[in-house]
Amino acid sequence: FILDEDVGEDTVPSFSSNSENSIYMVSDGTGWTVDHSVQAALSQFEYCLADRGCSVNTHLFSEVNDVERLMEIIRDAGKEHAILVYTLADPAMAEAAKKACQLHGVSHLDMLGPITELLGSHMRVTPMGLPRGASGRKVVLSKEYFKRIEAVDFTIKQDDGAFPKNLHKADVVLVGVSRTSKTPLSTYMAQKGYKVANVPLVLGVDPPKELFAIDQNRIYALTINPNFLQAIRFARYKTLGVSKPSAYSDLDHIRRELDYASKLFVQNPKWPVIEVTGKAIEETAAVILRIYHDRKKKHVMPRISRRY
């Protein structure tokens, strides 16, 4: 694996140069949807982005709700030879974007129109054409909303083995040695509405007895390659400003700790053992949630189903 030195947002250069590839992203909402799609597509160019063989600047414009601002952005995009990717719920705005892009020679893509049309014709209903936050939209305090907020509150309280007496209230309990990404995984899943608790495994310290008393189907074991873990623990050192390495990042110690964890996992065969080496947080979360939903409702093809 590679410790990559990437550039990040603070070093964005001034954007006058035309030699850089620019992507303008416009939404009448938050812009997170178009941002997510562009990031997925960009990952298809990782091979050249990582070594700077190619590079790209993205510019996210959110809450673009009037034609004037839209036109100004598209004019800028034209000057910068940028492309434009947009989600605009109002068909008139989407049409205006398209026309202006054609006028200014800006390559463009509508990321909301096609999927909305497809859903509309499938459901045989007409889309509202109203952006989120449009006046006239009713504000809904849904169960879903409360569920998420509760999940986040719960998950934060239960971080790092706190309050074992609450473990039975968790939808998902993660166990693993230090730096197997238990905490970021927990908050990521909490955002999606799952109550997550995590319990650290430490060599020489018994896990809380409550862990073995709760529904064992809710427990997920995390495992990781020792060298990879060492690199992560070293990085943590640097962050904490500790200079002298201790047992925590010593490879022998790491091996013994992972060994202890594996033995515990073997003794608890109901816990799925999930490899986190080289996986992004959202990838591990996807694996866990697929098993979680599969255990609740068996399908031939594991899936995450929801009803709206």
Add this chain to the structure above:
Amino acid sequence: FILDEDVGEDTVPSFSSNSENSIYMVSDGTGWTVDHSVQAALSQFEYCLADRGCSVNTHLFSEVNDVERLMEIIRDAGKEHAILVYTLADPAMAEAAKKACQLHGVSHLDMLGPITELLGSHMRVTPMGLPRGASGRKVVLSKEYFKRIEAVDFTIKQDDGAFPKNLHKADVVLVGVSRTSKTPLSTYMAQKGYKVANVPLVLGVDPPKELFAIDQNRIYALTINPNFLQAIRFARYKTLGVSKPSAYSDLDHIRRELDYASKLFVQNPKWPVIEVTGKAIEETAAVILRIYHDRKKKHVMPRISRRY
């Protein structure tokens, strides 16, 4: 506003009925990208989804990496009269999906191909055609990765006014009375790599002196409609299993508390005051982050820029 009784995942019926609208979502990765896009599009039908005038079931299939599984899913989609929305990085898989959908009469949409092609021709480079997690992909422990994990660790530690001495290390500090969504906002932004601290404002308790000593440009004030806040606090009561309402959800008390908060905000004019009433977490986060980036780098059009 409305307290909505929605149905949620636990009550998903068995999926044999053809009268329900089904959306199959397929990804060779996690599926979160296609899920995000479908959710954005579905929100255009909120008007009928909320009152059950229309309804839809979504089924997310992740890590679909072989043609056999893909074909099986599409056959099922055909039987269920579902539509299929997919992100498949391998062009051969995407093509196979398209062909099979045509064969089985399944309406379909490729959510990755068009955006990837557009980026490729803009950057004049060829996409890899490899799904995330494909063997042969190098595993990168990027600065970005560590930055996110650190941000989450920091943010969790700083929740609810803890460790005021660390406030100066935060990128963003949120202040507001109880239940103005400080905690879920903090973890949402942490996920995106920002270190967030939050400080509760409580009537009769002075905020920590450190709040006034740090860079005031990093502080964001949250405000909310009193009736809305009361509804949220009542809901919290139910969750906590407390039956008798106290000052916490008393409207007069809430008004006094919000009044105290507004006065503090007036005294600290550098803090942008952000209205959270009726906003989803990601909407408030978008507003805050737009200001955050704008303060770091002034543009005529506020934007969030990144370099890849």
